[in-house]
Amino acid sequence: MRIGIAGLGFMGTKHACALREVPGATLAAVYSSDPRKLSGDLTAVQGNLGGPGEILDFSAVKRYRDLAQLLDDPSIDAVDLCLPTHLHEAASIDALRAGKHVLVEKPMALDGNSAGRMIVEAQRAGRLLMTAHVLRFFPEYIALRAALEKLGPVRAARFARRCAPPAWGGWLQNPAKSGGGAFDLLIHDIDMCLHLFGRPAGLAATGAAGWVDGRLFYEGFTVAVEGGWVNSPAYEFCMEYRVSAAGGTIEYNSVGRAPTLFAAKEEMLPLAGRDGYAAEIAYFVECCRQGHAPSLCPPEESAAAVELMLALLAARERNGEKTSC
DSSP: OEEEEEOOSHHHHHHHHHHTTSTTOEEEEEEOSOHHHHTTBOTTOOOSSSSOOOBOOOTTSEEESOHHHHHHOTTOOEEEEOSOGGGHHHHHHHHHHTTOEEEEESSSOSSHHHHHHHHHHHHHHTOOEEEEOGGGGOHHHHHHHHHHTTSOSEEEEEEEEEEOOOSSOGGGGOHHHHOOHHHHHHHHHHHHHHHHHOOOSEEEEEEETTEEEEEEEETTEEEEEEEEEOSOTTOOOEEEEEEEETTEEEEEETTTEEEEEESSSEEEOOOOSSOHHHHHHHHHHHHHHHTOOOTTSOHHHHHHHHHHHHHHHHHHTTTTOOEEO
């Protein structure tokens, strides 16, 4: 499968590198408005995870400064959209109308109506649409999902994600383009809650701009979802979870603790699988090849994550008052 990547920022760089580990998939084209990035020099790229970008060999890759030209290229089978969030709807719809399968970075869109229009267009075009909710493919979160299948009913859970305000990608600091810090970060954890537990019955939240302390209320248990931008450029990116079930408690912290089950004894959870970015792209490619909807990461759930995250942000204005979903 020949894939074109649109956008060569942090996520576009991650996806370009991950594609090298996906059998049967080829990076065939790239789009960027930055000629330095189109040359393959991604050393100035920054992000939450890891160091700066690297120099990639784009000598055998078509390079476009006009996205429409990439979408018009008949040799491209699928487009991996790593553009700023406010561009996701229009770019996805254009790509689908051009006959391309679409993998679009998270958040799927800035609002539920936009996400819904993307889903309708994919159905109309007969092409596959999937949001790159990579947490579903991270070994640490796969291990959590597998463990919960054996531990019985959930009693309580907490998911958190925080980092310094981004010094890169000016669009991220513009809520009209990114949705804001809490929206852009916690969409991961909201999506994971939908994946593991389904839709909550109610929610509540407190916090301020760029930060949310939220609660999702399920039958018999509550999930805390907390995070956003910490007002210090030195703050290290961190993601974590703690889930207590009838058979034990599982904890993970990206800067301090591997996934660990605390039950009759302390036990490290086995981590299987490949790099999450390579795994999600490989899954997308296989779904395209087989003509199967992405049941592990359906676009309807990605749209629901956008709506639930926006509901949590709105609940923040009610200062902890519980509301139904």
